[in-house]
Amino acid sequence: DTGVSQDPRHKITKRGQNVTFRCDPISEHNRLYWYRQTLGQGPEFLTYFQNEAQLEKSRLLSDRFSAERPKGSFSTLEIQRTEQGDSAMYLCASSFQTSGSSYNEQFFGPGTRLTVL
Amino acid sequence: TQLLEQSPQFLSIQEGENLTVYCNSSSVFSSLQWYRQEPGEGPVLLVTVVTGGEVKKLKRLTFQFGDARKDSSLHITAAQPGDTGLYLCKSASKIIFGSGTRLSIRP
Numbered sequence: 518d519t520g521v522s523q524d525p526r527h528k529i530t531k532r533g534q535n536v537t538f539r540c541d542p543i544s545e546h547n548r549l550y551w552y553r554q555t556l557g558q559g560p561e562f563l564t565y566f567q568n569e570a571q572l573e574k575s576r577l578l579s580d581r582f583s584a585e586r587p588k589g590s591f592s593t594l595e596i597q598r599t600e601q602g603d604s605a606m607y608l609c610a611s612s613f614q615t616s617g618s619s620y621n622e623q624f625f626g627p628g629t630r631l632t633v634l
Numbered sequence: 635t636q637l638l639e640q641s642p643q644f645l646s647i648q649e650g651e652n653l654t655v656y657c658n659s660s661s662v663f664s665s666l667q668w669y670r671q672e673p674g675e676g677p678v679l680l681v682t683v684v685t686g687g688e689v690k691k692l693k694r695l696t697f698q699f700g701d702a703r704k705d706s707s708l709h710i711t712a713a714q715p716g717d718t719g720l721y722l723c724k725s726a727s728k729i730i731f732g733s734g735t736r737l738s739i740r741p
Contacts, residue, residue, distance in 0.1 A: 559731035620726030625676025
């Protein structure tokens with residue numbers, strides 16, 4: 518399977534703990550996105566990378582959140598000092614963006630469901 | 635801030651019926667995408683519309699981009715239980731999703 522994969526699929530943690538999620542994009546894709554989705558809502562953008570560079574961060578991404586994409590391959594999203602409000606599905610997507618195109622197709626992983634107790 | 639509002643929020647209809655869901659904004663978009671998301675999975679792209687007034691068909695699904703490129707609609711003919719899911723519109727050039735329409739088709 519060469520799609521986007523995310524690990525873990527589910528994470529239950531206690532308030533105040535740190536958690537880290539991993540995303541492996543489609544190998545030739547240069548862009549990688551992180552979203553948060555709560556039940557019944559559309560995905561909310563958190564941040565995206567072009568290769569290893571983090572190009573944009575949403576104001577939703579508080580200082581407790583940090584994302585990395587070393588070497589432009591897989592990415593990690595860490596949440597420090599988790600709060601109950603962080604409970605959500607965290608989605609990763611990747612795409613191949615060419616310089617001449619204003620849009621692209623994002624391919625999503627299955628998500629990591631975080632529950633903060 | 636560009637926002638995408640989708641309506642209705644929920645829709646439950648009988649198999650075989652037709653339906654239309656809407657995506658509206660006060661802003662102009664250069665292009666718009668529709669995604670479908672099934673439970674436990676990530677969204678999957680259905681279509682990208684680029685030109686104002688454009689109509690695209692995907693089997694029983696018809697997508698239209700408004701002339702002013704501020705709105706879009708998705709029409710499903712003869713809905714089937716397999717059409718059940720969360721339908722999301724997204725600005726193709728900005729990273730903005732609508733709030734979604736949750737569609738349930740009853741057999």
